[in-house]
Structure formats: structure tokens, C-alpha cells
Amino acid sequence: MRTQAAYETVDMMLNMGPQHPATHGVFRMVLTVDGERVVDVTPHIGYLHRGSEKLAEHESYGQVVTLFDRLDYVSNLNNELIFCRAAERLMGVEPPERAQYIRTILAELNRLASHLLFIGTYAIDLGGMTPIMYGFRERERIQNLFESVTGARMMHNFIRIGGVKEDAPPGFAPRVRALLDDAERGVAEIDRLLTFNEVFLARTRGVGVIDAPSALSCGLTGPSLRASGVAYDVRKDYPYEVYPYLSYKVPVGENGDCWDRYYMRVLECYESVSMVRQCLDQMEDGPVMAQMRRIARPPKGEVYVHGENPRGDIGVFLVSDGTDKPYRVKVRPPSFCNLVALRPMMRGAYIADAVAILGSLDIVLGEVDR
């Protein structure tokens, strides 16, 4: 005679990552699963830790920019911008207006490229193969533009303290305009294919829901926070560069589910296109580098500067001891902070939902582990 205990089931530990197609790099989740249900999740990070913050203490200010390139490696120019703004604030330098326009254009284009990558990889996470091809087609053109402007496709080192490395190449504005038209069409194409796809809706609507108070207390920022209904955008609330000159919309969601987080990014793509167009209209000729010493040597002091990255609110805390090297560089990486919300969102979901939820947070491991 078998007892009740003979039929009792035991939860299974399922190790997902660091080598798993859905973890977007070297992220590792240890899922406790009851059949197909996730009971608990323990995230493990650190597989891509390079000690960037410590390394920065041994580089001159100009060289630290290259380290910031390697944090969030799909929105490099946004990262460069945040460090350069911090150093400029410390030194009291104001970059010339043309430089600010070029920076804003590049940052918004990089946001567009990053969101295109997100949409594509998110579709892959959910089993759709086509959107990533469409996304990469447009992203590739943006990368080509970056290459012609900065000389590199990924590690640009183009935004410098006090301005940008050099002026935009001849024919920059018409080329960007042509690119924007195509990118807008490309985004619309993916939008039509994926956004209201019945299977996509079934997989993302009502999955991984997080309400506004919990999202705030978890420290979510960026599109992931706005999806929960909090209209917080650093560009809007603490404007920097030439954002005060632009008119744009900040999309805000209601439900805070995976579909909202995805759709916020789609809408932001359209906004980025419109912002770059306004920048091109307003931009005028002029110098692109402020008058300053060749070697940056900020006075003693400390500063915290933050800005809106594609993934959320990135912040840099910079301490100077008066030498040509920073005393301390602390980064507030949005991907890392957004990961806090992983556990409350995943509990009780299916294994397939775990993939959808992780994908909807759009983490980049270079930034999580630094």
C-alpha cells in the first residue's frame, strides 16, 4: 500500500544560463520550477565583470570615455555622453551648441538602434524569427552612419569632454534624413508584423505585471517604469543638452505588463526619429569643441549627473581630487537596477514567461556587471 508521500512531487531546480539563448549574454537564473511553473528565481550576475569602475581610477579623464563605451555596448554613445557631461559639470565647461546638437542626434539615433535590437531579440525570445531581420536591416544603416561619423561601429570614443571629436562629415544632414525616413518605415513594418500579432499578444499581455508603486520601489527606470504608468523621463524632468529646444512626447503605459514594456519602446522609436529631425532643422554651423586645456584636470569636488539611456536612468557619480585622473567613478546602471524587479515579476509565471519577462526588461550584461 503506497502512502500519500509516494505521490508528492518535488520542485526541480533548473539552471538557466550563463550559456542559454534567452539570457542575452552571460546572465544566469536558477529557477525553482514546479512542472512548468516558476516557484522562485535566483539571479546570478558577475560573469562579465571587468572592474570598469576601478579601472577608471587609473585612466585620465579622456581615456575613461573608452571604458564607458564598453558598459552598455548597444548604446555606446549615450554612455559616452553621460560621462562627458559629468566631467564637464565638474570643470564648468559648456560645450558649443553644434556639439550639443551632434551629441543629441547621435544619442537619439543610438536609442533608435538599441530599441530596434530590443524588438528583434524580444521576438526571438518569444519564437518569432522575422522581426530581428527587419530590425537589423535598419540598425545596420544607423551603424554605417556612426562609422562614417565616428570611425567605428561600436567603440566610438567620439564624444569628448567639452564637445565632440570632430565635426559631422559633409552631407551628414541629408544622409540622416534619408536614413530616418527608411528607419521610420522599418519600425512601422515591424510594428505591423508583431505588435498586434495574436500569438504575441497572448504571450505578452498580462504577463510579468508590475504596478506603479512596486515598480518605483524596485527602482525601475526608463521604458520599463513608464510602462507601469509613471511618466518619468530624465529628458523631460531634468533636461540636458538640447532637449529643452525639442518638442516630443513621452509615451506612458497603464498595465505594466510585458506588452506595455515592448510597446513603449516602439513608440519611443517614432519619437526619436522626430527628435533627430528637429535637431537637424535647428542645427547651425559652429565650433564643436569648447576652449579648454588639452588634458582635463577638474578641480577638487564631486558631482552626480544622470541622463536617459535606452534602458533607463543612467547616473554617474564622479569624484575628483584635482589630478588628471578621477578619484572615484560610480555608475548607476539602469539594467542592473531594473533586474531588481525580476523576482517579483517571475514568481508564479511559466518557464516560457520567465524568458518573456527577462527579455522585456532589455538588460545588457556589459552594464549589469560593469
Place this chain on the structure above:
Amino acid sequence: MKSRPVQLLIALVMAGALAGLLALFALALALLGDPGDAVTPLTAGRLALALLALLTLVTMLGVSLVWLERKQLGRMQGRVGPTRVGPFGLLQPIADAIKLVTKEDVSPGASSKAIFYAAPILVFVPSFVVWLTIPLSRDLVVRNLDLGVFFFIAVSVLGIVGLILAGWSSNSKYAILGGFRSAAQLVSYEIPLILGALSVVMLAGSMRFTDVVDAQASVPYIALAPLAFAVFFIAGLAEVGRTPFDIYFAESEVVGGPFVEYSGAHWAVFFLAEYVNTFVVAALGALLFLGGWTWPFGDLGQAAAVALFLGKTYLLAVVIFWVRATFPRLRIDQLMMVGWKALIPLGFVSVIAVAVQRFYEWPVWTLTLMSLAALGAAVAVQLRAQRSGAVATAKRYAQRAVAVEPSRRRERTQA
């Protein structure tokens, strides 16, 4: 880089080789004749010849689907697909096969070796055995069984055993998850598949494939029973694990499911079985619903009939790959919901509609009407439940977005 005419020539030679295989198969069948019940060495030898020809043919047809899928997906995704190996990349699947066969064949140390290596065979054999009764034309069939449709359903379901054993014997958590998923999925979707086929069987009044096809000489059954076709086709997609039902080997979740620990030639057998199964479902769709080798404009010659049947089959395969290029993957509970709450009731509706039409001897167009009404109602309910809500939400978000106006005015310094 070879010139265009040379490429075309090679492609022609390959088409000729495929036609030759077909002819060989036909010859083997003709030699076989009707052996009756007596098994003599001669009939056994002829049967072996026919089976060998069939195996080669089925393998080639499966391989052709690999090429078709890669090429079609490429075109649909703004790429060109394989172009390097052979004309139009036609030899790419062969190159892939050589690569897989020459790879090292590793197995997990803790796996149950005997079951682990038997599983690929258990998956492939049913997908091949069903071909014994699938006719390529009226005479081109190994055994024209009276219970052809029944035989197909009975044999094709056996492949599940291989999948579960593969998942179980791998001793890997992802593999066992995939094995469980495949068991749940394939068993559930067998029922709507049967119901879809049953509607056709009731219409034709026979389970023999040739009878079913002959009954469609004037009007193919897709025109009479679109509902049955939809149920059969969707369930067929799930049976062979094509997107959006590729849950049991979902790459981004269970990393290949039951196949995760397989490599080299053993993995290649799974891969081949998958494509042969896809071809079987497409062929079944063509036989049961598209009229097989017949068309409404009179009789065709043997070669033209086979070509027409293969054309219809490839058309359905193109639709299957098209679906793959369009849809993401369902979740396991949604998969079960689609199966049990949508397809099975719709399958019963289809069977009942056919029964009512047959019993009261209403004109056939009433059956089309009933089918379309049920199908339309299902689609409308689905759209209403899911899509319209999302579209409304999206509209609201576009309106609700916080507009930011320039806080500073900028003076233009130049004209």
C-alpha cells in the same frame, strides 16, 4: 563562381535525378505487382526494392523541404538564403548532412545509452512507415490500404514514444521538460487531427486515400469543409511541432528540448524526421482537402498527376513556412487551450455538420455555409477577445503620451 547557364544545367540534372528516383519507385512498384498473401523470396525481394526506392525518395523530398524553408524564410526576412553550395544553394542541405554525419557523436555520460541511441530511430521509422500507404498518384503507392487514413493516424502517433524516450534517456532537465511537453502536445493534438480527417472520410465514404481523392475530382473538399481543413491543418502544424506550436524544442526556452543532448548523425535523424513529417502533413492536406492529383478539368497523365500532387503539397509546405516566418510561439497552457477549447469543439462541429448534411441529404453548399459560419464565429470571438482590446489600448497610449513642449526658445543666428 559558376555562370548562370551552368547553374541552370546543374539544377536541371538534379530535377532529372529526382524524376529518376520517382521512375525507379514506379518501376519497383510495377515489378512488385500484387503479391497477394503468399510471401516468396521473389516478392520479398521486390518489396525490399520498392521500400529502398521509397526511402531514398522520401529522404530526398524531406531534404528538398530543408532547402525550400531556408530559401523562403530568407526571402521573407529580406535575405537571400543559401546561395553558395550548388545552383541557388540547392546542394546546401547535402552539405549540411555531410557536416552532421562527419561530426563527433557525443552522448551525456549519465545517459541510458541503449534508449538514447534507439530514440532517433523510433522517431524516424513511423514518419517513414506512413508513406507505405500515401499515394503519389492513383497507381503509385506501395499498399493501397482500405484503411489508409486510419493506418496513417495509427502509425504517426508512435513517433511520440521516441520523443519521450529521447527526453528521458538524455538525463538532462531541459530534455525531460521538452519530452513532457511533446507528450502533452502530441497526444492532445492527435484528436483534432483525427476529427478533421474524419469529416473528409465521412464525405468520401471511404478511408482509402485513392477513393477520397477520386471523390474530389470535381470539387476539392477544402471548398466543402473549410472548417475541417482549418482544424486539420492547425492540428497538423502542432503534430509536427512547427511554429507557433514548436513548444517542445523551443530554442529560447528548453534549448532544443528532447534533442538538446544529441549531436552529429543522431541529431540529423531527428532533423530529417521533422522535415519528412512536415512533408507528410502537407501531403495529407493535399490528398484529403486539395484533391491530390486530380483537377476539375478532366484526367491527367501519370507524370502530370504526380507533378500536380507534389505541387499542391509544396504549396501547403510554403504556407507552413510562411506561418513560421510570421508567428511567435505559444505558451504551453495556451497551446493546451487552443487544442482542447478551440480545435476539438470545432472539430466536433465539423463532424456534426457533415453528418447532418449527409443524413438529410441537403445540397453540398449548405455544408460550405455551415463550415464558414462556424469558422467565422470562432475567428470573430478570437479577434474580439484579444486583438480589439490591444488595439484600443495602443490608441489610448498614443493619446495619453505626455507631450513636452520646448521650454526654451532658440534664436536663430543665421538667416
